Amino acid sequence: MKVALTIVLFLILSCPGYCQNEIAFVPTPVNFIIKNAGLKVNGFIEGLEGFILMDSQTGSPIKIEGTIEPNTIQTGITLRDNHLKKTDYFNVKEFPKIRMTSTSITKKGKGKYIGNFDLVIKDVKKNIEIPFTLSSKNNMHTLKGEFSINRLDFNLGEKSIVLSDNVTVKIEFKTASE
């Protein structure tokens, strides 16, 4: 009896799986902005597949992971989109997915977090810090964040006098109802 109680207590305290809840993201585009010849170009990439692993007890995220498909990139100009899929940019034939996986998540306030993520574009992996918010309503969660990357770090194109190196990425992921 004592042994059984100990085991149950252990299970409750350690919360392996029982207190965690993996919730899939609803497919939403990842938006980005880049300056081209001084003007902002807005684009997005679709094909989101991912999840957020929530701690049921604390309501905080434990892990966030997702992939998107650069083959779906759209910037409003078909020729530009086709070029971005080619070898000198996203090389979608060889690298069909962009992946982001959290390596740590730190709470900074109510609904506010800082996550460190391994971002993999083509064959380059970089760890980046992304501040984000997480809100919940009607058993659905919304994750919002914004970060910048230097496209040259990921071998996306070459140095250009018109195309900025910096890309601002805006994410707004929603989960399905729990």
Add this chain to the structure above:
Amino acid sequence: MKAKIFVVLTSLLSFVLLISFTVIRISEIPKVWDIEQLKSMHLPYPDTSVKLGFFSEDYYNKLPERVSYKTYPFYMPGSEPKGYYDSLAKLEPVENFEEKDLKTEADWIKAGQLIYELPQNFNRLDSAMLANLPAIAKKWQATGIHANRKGIIPFVVISVRKKGTLEIGTFSCGMCHTKQMPDDQLLYGAQGNFVGDRFGNILAISNPNFEKLSLENKLKVFYNFNQRLYHTPWIKNEYQENYKKLKAEDIATSYYGILPGVQSRGGASFDHPISIPDLYNLKDRKYLDKSGHNLNRGIEDIMRYATLNQTLNLMSSYGDFMPDPRPPDPSKYTVGKFSDAQLYALAKFLYSIKTPKNPQKFPAKLLQKGKTIFVEQGCVTCHTPPLYTNNKLTPVDGFESPRSHFKKYDIFDVSVGTDPGLSLYTRRGSGYYKIPSLIGAWNRTAFLHDGHLATLEDMFDSARLSPDYTPTHFRPLGVAQMAVPGHTFGMELKPEDKKALVAFIKSL
């Protein structure tokens, strides 16, 4: 006293140093005929089994060099001063390019203009031709070839290479690459508007020796001429066969379709002329020719390009085919070659050409709007300032860039969908078209590489994608309507936005 000597010596030393920086030594002239450089200058053909071959350096050195002689204006027959040709016949030939006299950069540029205007083709102006000139003039005038206000036909000259022998000289570099403006001003380096093909064709067929030939022999001459210029034996395509469709009676009008701004380029295809490029900012252009099949790594490649196209490439080997047989004794090659010094001078002149500004002015607001549209529509991605080209090559439809090309060449890996024929089916093929600069576009009359469109507005007209479109510029023989595909950007813009975009491009 000592101070005076010091001042004099210092001044002398300064003068010598100043001169030494401005004097171009003969030893600075790059070597033109370097076989390895010639080979690496050329992009491979889409059919990589075909190898381009060049004659040896020794053969090159033995080819006779052209002499630049002073030339004289050629008047529209009937407009020349009285006794003009008699007076020319009494003149001694005057050599006007002396390498030893060229000391400074300015000297070389001035001499380079002489080479730029040096004719390559000569038609003997004997008594029979002189008698024929008025009739020939009527044919020229009927096809739109006119004289300037002084009665002179620009870009055509009278050459005196031997006393008493007059020749009509044509096909200088300047004939295609100079534009005569409405006020008779000549703009060097512009897309030329003299229809040399029509002029030359009429001159050739009006030659009494040609006129005497039977129809069958006339056709043979015509076929041989076209085979020499265009035959590309490894290609089985209409691009290589089209001149064979002509009958003898069509020869006289075979070039009537050629319009200002396009030229029947050797190594291309009969009835598929190429729009003449302008030569602005030549130093900064990475590729030469519409197909970008020649690299431009420096002045030496400009020199090589010039000598190959005027006309040593006819003695190159394309696999087993050679357009012109090489004389066993190179010294007997009557066409001759430019000397390396002449080529250097020519390149210096080309480098010196300044881009003319459009005299037409546009409202600042319209230009700003056009500039914004230029960026929003993505034009800036390919037509990147300051050259308004990103100096890259785009693959044509039907060609996939080998991986090795991405390391060697500047590839913008998206086709814009224009007619791939020039780049796939001719001796100038590479599988690519280079992205042209838009600088000077205001002064062009033939757009796209094949010159089917007359204006920038036509570029943005979606009607041209339809097979019942009437091209506003060059049309192949017997063709009234055809689609002009490719480069479909800007077609969805509202009329006022197109107007702004065109104004911006015309301001470059």
